[in-house]
Each structure stands twice: as C-alpha cells, then as structure tokens.
Amino acid sequence: xxxxxxxxSRDICQRGTSLTIQCQVDSQxxxxxWYRQQPGQSLTLIxxxxxxxxxxxxxxxxxxxxxxxxxxxxFSTLTVSNMSPEDSSIYLxxxxxxxxxxxxxxxxxxxxx
Amino acid sequence: GxxxxxxxxxLSVQEGDSAVIKCTYSDSASNYFPWYKQELGKGPQLIIDIxxxxxxxxxxxxxxxxxxTAKHFSLHITETQPEDSAVYFCAASPxxxxxxxxxxxxxxxxxx
Numbered sequence: 001x002x003x004x005x006x007x008x009s010r011d012i013c014q015r016g017t018s019l020t021i022q023c024q025v026d027s028q029x030x031x032x033x034w035y036r037q038q039p040g041q042s043l044t045l046i047x048x049x050x051x052x053x054x055x056x057x058x059x060x061x062x063x064x065x066x067x068x069x070x071x072x073x074x075f076s077t078l079t080v081s082n083m084s085p086e087d088s089s090i091y092l093x094x095x096x097x098x099x100x101x102x103x104x105x106x107x108x109x110x111x112x113x
Numbered sequence: 114g115x116x117x118x119x120x121x122x123x124l125s126v127q128e129g130d131s132a133v134i135k136c137t138y139s140d141s142a143s144n145y146f147p148w149y150k151q152e153l154g155k156g157p158q159l160i161i162d163i164x165x166x167x168x169x170x171x172x173x174x175x176x177x178x179x180x181x182t183a184k185h186f187s188l189h190i191t192e193t194q195p196e197d198s199a200v201y202f203c204a205a206s207p208x209x210x211x212x213x214x215x216x217x218x219x220x221x222x223x224x225x
Contacts, residue, residue: 001159031210042202042215043157092156096209102147104156
C-alpha cells in the first residue's frame with residue numbers, strides 16, 4: 001500500500017490565522033482527497049484534490065476557506081483560512097489508486113484558540 | 114447521494130470470541146467497500162476491502178462479506194485479541210477512485 005506522510009501532526013493556532021497542511025505520498029496516485037473528522041465522529045469529505053486544476057468541493061466547504069493545491073501526482077496541501085474555534089478538528093489526507101485501494105495519512109490535529 | 118449506516122455503535126466481546134459489524138448502503142452504484150481500523154490519535158488504517166464482483170474476502174482473522182442484492186456488507190473478526198480494540202469504520206464508493214461515504218463507526222472493546 002502507499003505510505004502517506006502528513007504534517008504537521010498537530011498544531012495550536014490563534015483565531016484569524018491560517019494553517020497549511022502538507023500531504024506527501026510515496027508513489028504516484030490517481031486520486032487524493034481531504035477529509036475532516038470531528039472528535040468522536042466519522043469522516044466527512046472536504047474536497048477532491050485534482051492534479052493541475054481546481055479542487056472539487058463538497059457541499060458546505062468552499063475554496064476561500066479551504067484552498068487546496070495539488071501540483072503533481074504525489075503531493076497536496078490543504079489550507080484552513082481565517083480560523084475560528086469551530087475549525088478545531090482532525091484533518092486527514094487520503095490517496096487512492098487501483099493498485100492499493102484507499103489509504104489515509106495519520107492526520108493533523110488542529111486546535112484553534 | 115450515498116448513505117451508509119453502521120451497527121452497532123459499540124461492541125464489547127471477550128478475548129477469543131468473534132465480533133461482527135454490519136453496514137448497509139443506499140446507492141446501488143456503489144462497488145467498493147473498504148473497512149478501516151482507527152486507533153486513538155491515529156489515522157484510519159485500511160484493514161480489508163471488497164469489490165462488488167466478490168461475495169466474500171478473507172485475510173487471516175478478518176473477513177468481509179457482501180450482499181449486493183440486500184445492499185449490506187459485514188466485517189467479521191475471529192479469535193479477537195485486546196489489540197483489536199479500536200474504532201472500526203465501513204465505507205462505500207462507486208469505485209476506489211471516487212470519494213468514500215463512511216459509516217458512523219463502531220467502538221470495539223476486546224476484554225481480556
């Protein structure tokens with residue numbers, strides 16, 4: 001299976017600031033996604049990171065708040081902009097490919113104070 | 114869109130017993146059904162997956178069964194061990210290249 005490195009693993013941020021989360025996959029993958037997981041809850045898809053084009057966002061998530069980049073087939077970033085305490089959550093990068101299925105990074109635990 | 118329901122929300126078993134977690138899905142176009150184990154403070158770990166052209170798949174103590182007609186699939190863990198204690202999530206998707214819809218999760222506790 002692919003190995004996904006995600007950083008930072010955790011951060012405490014001031015409200016009104018932005019944080020960029022990086023996701024690196026050890027092999028080229030077809031698809032990359034970003035999910036959010038509230039404590040004790042299931043995973044919710046934020047967006048599909050499209051290589052070389054704008055990300056595809058799910059209902060309730062917008063580009064101005066969660067800009068995403070995917071410059072190549074192994075790397076993506078998610079920025080959480082103008083943060084508020086409601087953005088405190090775990091953010092997870094995932095990658096999928098027919099060779100190894102659908103795997104996740106270890107997540108970024110974000111606390112906004 | 115797809116809706117995945119997962120039961121039970123909590124499950125306690127004695128070490129050595131079997132554990133079964135069940136999921137149902139709504140979208141007949143779903144063809145890919147992975148299961149994840151998530152330990153505290155970690156990301157979900159893919160433990161097994163099944164595609165719609167297969168009715169059952171087994172990997173050592175873990176097996177998954179799929180009934181496409183009834184739109185449900187199940188995770189079976191045999192000879193449970195304390196290290197199996199974690200939250201388990203089922204998911205469904207039209208393919209492994211599309212976004213997943215997750216169930217609500219099952220907290221499995223294996224009592225020594």
